[in-house]
Amino acid sequence: MSAANGNVEGSKNKSDSEWQAILSPEQFKILREKGTERPGSSPLDKHYEQGVYSCAGCGTPLYKSKTKFSSGCGWPAFYDAIPGRVNRHVDRSMFMERTEITCAACGGHLGHVFKGEAFDTPTDERHCVNGISLSFAKEDAEKAGKA
Numbered sequence: 001m002s003a004a005n006g007n008v009e010g011s012k013n014k015s016d017s018e019w020q021a022i023l024s025p026e027q028f029k030i031l032r033e034k035g036t037e038r039p040g041s042s043p044l045d046k047h048y049e050q051g052v053y054s055c056a057g058c059g060t061p062l063y064k065s066k067t068k069f070s071s072g073c074g075w076p077a078f079y080d081a082i083p084g085r086v087n088r089h090v091d092r093s094m095f096m097e098r099t100e101i102t103c104a105a106c107g108g109h110l111g112h113v114f115k116g117e118a119f120d121t122p123t124d125e126r127h128c129v130n131g132i133s134l135s136f137a138k139e140d141a142e143k144a145g146k147a
Contacts, residue, residue: 014106023057030130031057031108034093034100039074042131047076051139056132058106062086063129065139069121075111076129079121086127088113101127108133 019032029035044053053063053076062085063078071077084104091100091112099113111129119126 019057024132027056027132030132031055031103031106034109035130036111037075037130037132041074042076044076044131044134044136045074046070047136049136049138051137053078053129053134053136055103055106055108055110056135057108058103059135060085060103060105062103062110062134063127069119071117071119071126071128073126073128076131076134078127078129079119079123079125081127086110101129103133110134 016032020028023031026037030037048065048068050065052061052065053068054061061082063081067078067080069077069079081101087102087104087107089100089102091098099115101110101113102108103110109130110133111127114126114128116124117126118124
């Protein structure tokens with residue numbers, strides 16, 4: 001992994017104690033132990049400023065604000081990720097099969113993807129992301145004009 005593609009070099013190789021040193025206990029539970037935050041508990045759920053949402057564990061940019069939408073599910077929802085930044089895995093926990101999403105750089109658990117829910121989005125997908133797994137940076141107004 002290299003910084004050139006937005007991934008953080010060596011970030012997957014951290015031990016649990018190294019992650020615990022840099023993450024809050026709540027972040028560790030979600031990102032490293034695949035927990036889920038309470039619905040409606042994240043201020044990022046109803047946050048709509050222009051910018052980029054990055055992995056709270058390693059800082060890799062994951063989602064652009066233009067792909068965020070209000071799904072009413074209680075967690076931040078996006079219809080697409082920045083290409084190559086989010087991996088998908090089959091998750092057979094909870095007595096069902098779902099699609100888990102993780103940060104491609106550090107493997108941190110983000111949440112799950114749901115398809116075919118008829119939201120008016122270009123992908124008909126909802127990336128249901130734990131807000132605590134994300135950090136947000138406002139988009140620079142000068143850069144925004146070029147994007």
